[in-house]
Amino acid sequence: MLSGNLFVLGAAESAGHFNGGDSIFQLVVFLILLALLKKFAWGPLMxxxxxxxxxxxxxxxxxxxxxxxxxxxxxxxxxxxxxxRTEAQSLIENAKKQGDVQREEIIAIARTEAERVKEAAKLEIDQQKEKAMAAIREQVASLSVLIASKVIEKELNTQDQDQLINEYIKEAGERR
Incomplete structure (x- = not known):
């Protein structure tokens, strides 16, 4: 227990006493440590x-x-x-215009075709009318000759019959 008392006594003695050499040594070691840290740790870290x-x-x-x-x-x-979008709109507009132009062309062609068909039908009607008129004239002439022959009660020969038919047709054509 004596040695423990000496230690406490020595520590009490040194605690009251300032040792400058130890402080300077610690300061130098600290500065060296700072320089080493700056060179090897702080520099690379930075x-x-x-x-x-x-x-x-x-x-x-x-x-x-x-x-x-x-x-x-x-x-x-x-x-x-x-x-x-502008180009698409332009294409749409052009397509609409093209469609309108084609529609007008188709309508014009259809009207022309209808007019042609109408004219052809009129011509056909006129031709059929002429044929019908000729047929009627022939029938009328034949009937007229038949009636005339019955009235006269004599037989007409072919030459007389043709002459009567032509006269009758001529008269029918003038009345028309």
């Missing part, structure tokens, strides 16, 4: 931090460049889309 900062700045710049390029592409796409 270099890594600087590299990281440069890398992040580069990424930000690249992202900004990509954003600007994306904005530019978006504007180009909008412009192309607007152009395509």
């Amino acid at each position: 270099g890594i931090m600087k590299q990281r900062e440069d890398h992040i700045a580069g990424e930000i710049n690249a992202a900004e460049g990509s954003r600007v390029e994306a904005q530019k592409l978006l504007e180009e796409q909008r412009s192309l889309l607007k152009e395509a």
Whole structure:
């Protein structure tokens, strides 16, 4: 127990006494430690931090460049889309105009064809009318000759019959 008392007594003695050499030694060791930390830890750490900062700045710049390029592409796409819509609208309008022109042409052709058919029908009617009139004239002439021969009670020969028919046709044509 005596040795334990001596230790406490020595510690009490040194606690009250200031030792400048120990303080200077500790200060020098601290400064050396700071210099070593600065050279081997702080410098590389700051270099890594600087590299990281440069890398992040580069990424930000690249992202900004990509954003600007994306904005530019978006504007180009909008412009192309607007152009395509305008072109599509123009094509639609042209198709409508073309359709209207074709419709008018078809109507004009149909009217012309209808007029031609109508004229052909009129011509056919006139021809059929003439044929019917000729047939009626022949029948009337035949009947007239028959009636006349019955009335006269004599037989007409072919030459007399043809002469009577031609006279009758001539008279029927003049009355018309």
